[in-house]
Amino acid sequence: MINRSIYIATVSLLISACGGGNSYSNTQKPIDPIVDDSAFRAEIRRGEYGMVHIKANDYAGIGYGYSYAFAEDNICTIADVYVTVSGERSKYFGPDASWTMTGNGTTNNNLNSDFFFKLINAEQRVENLMAQAPPLGPLPEAQALVKGYVAGYNRYLRDVGVENLPDPTCRGASWVRPITELDVYRRFYQLALLGSSAVAINGIGSAQPPGPNSLSANTxxxxxxxxxxxxxxxxxxxGSNAIALGSDATANGKGMLLGNPHFPWDGAERFHQAHMTIPGTLDTTGSALFGVPMILIGHTQNLAWSHTVSSAWRFTPYQLTLVPGDPTSYLVDGQPEAMLAQELSVELADGTAVSRTLYSTRWGPVLTEILGLPVFPWTPAAAFALADANALNFRYLNHFVETNRAQSVRELLAIMQRNQGIPWVNTIAADSNGEALYADISVTPNVSDQKALECASPLGVATANTLGLPVLDGSRAACAWDNDADAVQTGIIGPDNMPWLIxxxxxTNSNDSYWLSSPEQPLEGFFRIIGDEGTERRMRTRLGLLMTKQRIDGSDGLPGTKFTRQQMQDLIFNNRHMAAELWLDDLLQLCAVTPGMIGAGGPVQTAEACAVLASWTRRDDLDAPGAVLFRRFVANLFISDVPTGTAASGFGFADVWTTPFDVNDPVNTPSGLNIANPHVQYALASAISDLQGNGIPLDASLRTHATESRGEAKIPMHGGPGGYGLFNAMSNTWSNSDAGYNDVVHGxxxxxxVSFDGDECPDTQTILTYSQSTNxxxxxxxxxxxxxxxxxWVAGRFCEAAVAADRRLSSMEISE
Incomplete structure (x- = not known):
């Protein structure tokens, strides 16, 4: 437990040593940087493009000012979240409706969702974590941020009134209400589970014991x-991309960072941009996920960091052997154990309630499906439970409190090792000292390769081999997760056994495993549950590595051999298309000898389409004819369920390469398009039919046929699907109409x-692609x-002089 008086005294000495300590109101009294006094107060400044600058004496003030400004921008979206985590969606939106957790792509029935969260709340998981002393529970700074956040949110509702909310989506809605600290912590917990239990909301919330006529096994x-x-x-x-550069790769010999998270464009897993300052204590800027009053991706004066979704698994299913004749009891080492039955009730709009009993085991709650797949049936003989490594994780709050003050990658590394709270992402960072960091020190079940094999259930043999996901035998106590001496939490892999590199x-990282973050120094020898090694990388990963190396060795045709900040900006938006670089020459050879092909739409002539592709720039820029056609070709090439009876049936994406993957050349292999594979012809012919059948010209550009709707406006979108080899990942939905691709799903x-130039003000350029407000x-x-x-791009305004120079700057002070 932190001694509060010693902590405050230490921080005060550091503030004095740095010449800081003055608040925005120029008070000269010594301050407590956590909670200055009983009042909440903050200065909220709004800059260009809605950028929020919050200045306060203490962390409570930061939370107070930030939540007020955030509510101005996104009140409806976050109010919906608080309904969700309270288990009240059926009451306000109906039990048969559904909602999508855009951060993991799952669509969840409201009633199942309510029971899922009612189970969490009945078990008081969040309250128990709140009550823990740090590092397991939240630091005093995190607690103060939450207190201030609640006060600021509720102050906004009082000032504006629900009936007068600026967003018509929830204006006057009964489900918009004042919040409590528990609401905020429940949102934190929901985000911790995003990559684990939250992919099984339906499967946990609806799991019921088998009836007398249930199937005895999965077919x-x-x-x-x-x-x-x-x-x-x-x-x-x-997904995401990130590139961290050290002194050997930059023109000025300082560090540089590209952060490029590919998160949803809709829903609550969006970012909100802010700058938070407690003079002498905190100065950080970047973005926060909705409902989190901390900078999760951003920079301080000397450190910049970003995150990419990690390849590690955060959970392991356990297969249970049930007691004969009793489907709510299971055997462990031959002895029966009764499941814990939790009787729950969900209120409906008419005041009635639906009741359901959910069941948990020593391993976790019983589930029947995951990601919409009913692959874990609860039969009279067997059931499955989900063990979730993040079920005990509030440490990520402490991680970001400390990271928001950190000034070097080595300090950041120590924060990760100390808190072990990163729930489901890699960390990539650079600092003004010229060091670059990659680390996957994240919350991961401690299941060695040997244990995954020895404790594998019948399903686990297949999943461990192909996916690296252990499905363990729940009938043996010895199959519990192992413990590392250096792990803060029991059952997770300790930091000494997780991959990192300076x-x-x-x-770099683009969502493949840690293995090839540096081709010059591959990381190897870690448990398979963290990620794979010596295997083929995604095309997006390969393009990021290729472009970075080409800039450093000068083979990209640009002047010099090291990065400037502008060259890094140009890299992310150059819209190079890796699939086109690998395949288009071969595809054009196929065109030259095959004037007619048969695809999903029947026979087509290829001459016009091939001429378009031959003149295409191989970039997904707005005015590059051929980009839409090639995107449809790749989309059809990825389709494996080719109709039987066609020449392409029985062939698929796995057969498209001519040069196979070479572990000694992982950036450049596999390569070449196998035009002898009938699936290639089928994909091109289908792409031609896709466009012609929807009245889209074969030379259509993204400017006219890849757009994002904003009201009545259609904003053209450059970039393209990361899975097709676009580093600038931007995934629109194919509308199967004359619109082509419209509305971005994620990207x-x-x-x-962020470039460090040796002065007090990092040289930063940002863009929040979907803008600051959902209203x-x-x-x-x-x-x-x-x-x-x-x-x-938007020029960063970190130093006070730059903030004050913003011609659009407005300011207000709030207190209570």
Whole structure:
């Protein structure tokens, strides 16, 4: 437990040593940087594009000012979240409706969702974590941020009134209400589970014991289930890129960072941009996920960091052997254990209630499906429970409290090792000293490769081999997760056994495992549950590595051999298309000898389409004819369920390469398009039919046929699907109409390039691609989206002089 008086005294000495300590109101009294006094007060300054600058004497004031400004921008979206985590969606939106957790792509029935969260709340998981002393529970700073956040949010509702909310989406809605600290912590907990239990909300919230006529086993084979799980997991629509440069890779010999998270454009897993300052104590800027009053991706004066979704698994299913004749009891080492029955009730709009009993085991709650797949049936003989490593994780709050003050990658590394709270992402960082960091020190079940094999259930043999996901035997106590001496939490891998690397050239990650973050120094020898090694990388990963290396060795055709800040900005928006670089030459050879092909739409002539592709720039820029056609070709190439009876049936994506993967050349292999594979012809012919059948010209550009709706406006979107080899990932939905691709599902979100130039003010450029507000009537609803379309950036305003120079700056002080 932290001694509060010693902590405050230490911080005060540090403030004095740094010459800090003055608040925004110029008070000269010594301050408590956690809670200055009983009142909440903050200065809220609004800059260009809705940028929020919060200045306060203490952490409570930061939370107070930030939540007030955040509510101005996004009150409806976050109010919906508080309904969700309270288990009240059925009451306000109906039990049969559904909602999507855009951060993991799952669609959840309201009633199942309510029971899922009612179970969490009945078990008082959040309250128990709140009551823990640090590091397991929240630091005093985090507690103060939450107190201030609640006060600021509720102050906004009092000032404006629910009936007068600026966003018509929830104006006057009964489900918009004042919040409590518990509401805020429940949102924190929901985010901690995003990559684990939250992918099984339906499967946990609806799990019921089998009836007398239930099936005795799953009809799919373990190999088929493993394949289904793998495809579904790949379909989770979150990802990211990040490049950290050290002194050997930058023109000025300082560090530089590109942060490029690919998060959803809709829903609550969006970013909100802010700058938070407690003079002498805190000065950090960047973005926060909705409902979190901390900078999660951003920079301080000397450190910049970003995150990419990690390849590690955060959970392991356990297969239970049930007691014969008693489907709510299971055997462990031959002895029966009764499941814990939790009787729950969900209120409906008419005042009636629905009751359901959910069951938990020593391993976790019983589930029946995951990611919409009913692959864990509860039968008279067997059931499955979900063990979640993040079920005890509030440490990520402490991690970000400390990171928001950190000034070097080595300090950041120590924060990760000390808190072990990062729930589901890698960390990539650079500092003014010229060091770059990659680390996957994240919350991961401690299951060695040997244990995954020795404790594998029948399904686990298949999933461990193909996915690295252990499905363990719940009938043996010895199959519990192992413990590392250096782990803060029992059952997770300790930091000494997680991958990390510090270098002075470059480190990258684009959602593949840790293995190739540096091709010059591959990370190897870690448990398979963290990620794979020596295997093929995604095309997006390969392009990021290729472009970085080409800039450093000067083979990209640009002047010099090291990065400037502008060159890093140009790299992310150059819209190079890796699939085109690898395949288009071969595809054009196929065109030259095959004037007619048969695809999903029947026979087509290829001459016009091939001429378009031959003149295409191989970049997904707005005015590059051929980009839409090639995107449809790749989309059809990825389709594995080619109709039987066609020449392409029985062939698929796995057969498209001519040069296979070479572990000694992982950036450049595999390569080449196998035009002898009938699936290639089928994909091109289908792409031609896709466009012609919808009245879209074969030379259509993204400017006219890849757009994002903002009210009545259609904003053109450059970039393209990361899975197709676009580093500038931007995934629109194919509408199967003359519109082509419209409305972004996920992709580049809060993009930042941070360069340290040796002075007190980092040289930063950012773009929040979907803009700052979800309110369609806000001036910040589409402004940055339009800028992204034009490849424009927002200049960072970190130092006080830069903030004050903002011509659009407005200011207000609030207190209570």
């Amino acid at each position: 799919s084979s373990p190999e088929q289930i493993a394949q289904q799980l793998g495809e579904a997991w790949q379909g989770i629509q979150i 270098r002075r050239d470059y480190l 580049a979100s809060f993009v930042q390039v 369609s009537e806000s001036p910040y609803f589409a402004d940055q989206t339009e800028m992204y379309s034009r490849k424009e």
